[in-house]
Amino acid sequence: MEHEDDFAFIRDQLRRQRALRGQSQEEFGKRTNYSASTVSAVETGTRAIDMPYATRADEILETGGLFVRLLKAAQRDSEPTWFRPWLDAERAAMQLRYYHPTLIPGLLQTENYARAVLRFDATRPEEEVEKLVASRLQRQEILTRDQPPLVIVVLDESALRRRDAIMAEQLAHLLRMAERPYIQLHIIPDDAGLHVGLSGPLALARSADGGWVGDLENQLAGLVVDDEESIATLLARWESVRGVALPQNLSLALLKKVESQHAPQ
Template identity: 35%
Template sequence: MPIPLDPDPTERPLAFLCAEMRKHRLRCDFTQDRLARIIQFSQSLVGFIERGERTPSQNFMQRYDDAVDAGGELVRLWAQLTRGASPRWFRDWLEVEQEAHTLHSWEPLYIPGLLQSEDYARVVICGEPGISVAQVDKAVTARMERQAIFQRPQPPMFRVLLDEGVLHRPIGGKKVMQRQLARLLEAVESPRIGIQIIPMALGVTTGLLGGFAIAQLPRSPDNVYIESATHGHVTDRPEDVEAIHARYDALRATAQPEHASIELIREAEKQWT
């Protein structure tokens, strides 16, 4: 039987990172379960990541590196793997998102990244003019690993407002949309995630110029993320934060209650089957 070769770090960077993680964990004589308790993530997530089925977040990787006393080696490998996966202007928000205890989001056009299925995310990302296949793959991986924040022992509260049109916009076709709406219904089973739909019939115009998000942080001012056609803007300027809070409150006042919103999602999912 041939001896398996170690993964090539240049050709298979994620496989190489996973192999190095396991090597350091075994050197410390840690089981996955023991390590998960130390870094305060679920054992299932540790397993997914070590098998290369999920890409770790920066917070996960730093805690893992510290726990196995890797001296920053694993964090450096992670940085090489994820470098360039997200636009530079979005990286500030990723750091804010990792620290937030509560997130609020408004999206008038599509499902927010934290709740996107992989197929849906791929179609959305492919819409960027001139993007290469390799860039799409890297960006999809980065978007999926963001969702690891919901695997924490203490995940953030996430409250989402969606325009009803999002449920009916044919992004990727019937199968992609059906799976995406099923993903939303699965997400709202968590008491930490809530989705409210704003009916199209109301003709609400607040927020139609673009999506935004609000992050509430421990012992820090709120931060907001504001989308535009070419890039996003992250700020904690009081006047900007106040303006976004006012828009969010106005939108939420027109939204359906959560139980009625879930029924709207269910009805839309049936239409895509």
């Protein structure tokens, strides 16, 4: 596959740049604070290249951010073709809206939660899982830039009450994220009954010029839309799910209550 060639190219360049500077894997590992076995695993492809590794490689090899840029491009290309327009819209958005009835949206997922979700596809090789995890975490950098977008998230309470071991960490992360002034979190309580959001997740991105892009996902793939009729429908459905959700203060109180129930007794 084409994006596999992208990662192979990065590995080749890492080996080449290291060799050009006369550094063995062990010496390079010492300088970057990685073991020689980790360096070998990255260069042979048995360990995925992540952003911290690429960043340290650029610093030690003095490559001017080359490997960070290459990795960002490769991660984007590893995403499904249908999803890439949404990634562009998400990256450029001034405002983002997410609703999901069963899962935490990717922008607020921890690494362990993201990995568990991406393993839902039992046919997906572990190496591909790790690349997609790295890509998902890379997307989250928009939340730490100088001018982050306003992010409004609506979740069903049931999405918080999964009993998996990773949920305590995920809920604690949600609480930390909700402390940021540009992130608003709202929860639809279990006693809200049936509502239109149960038809499926949706996401909306508003650009600086006021235009909207929508994203819908299903079991097989997804659909990115920007036509006027589709956007009008999604905005109306967003207002419906937002309308049945609790205000932010009550949502955070509920989240803290659920988080306390996941914590070790």
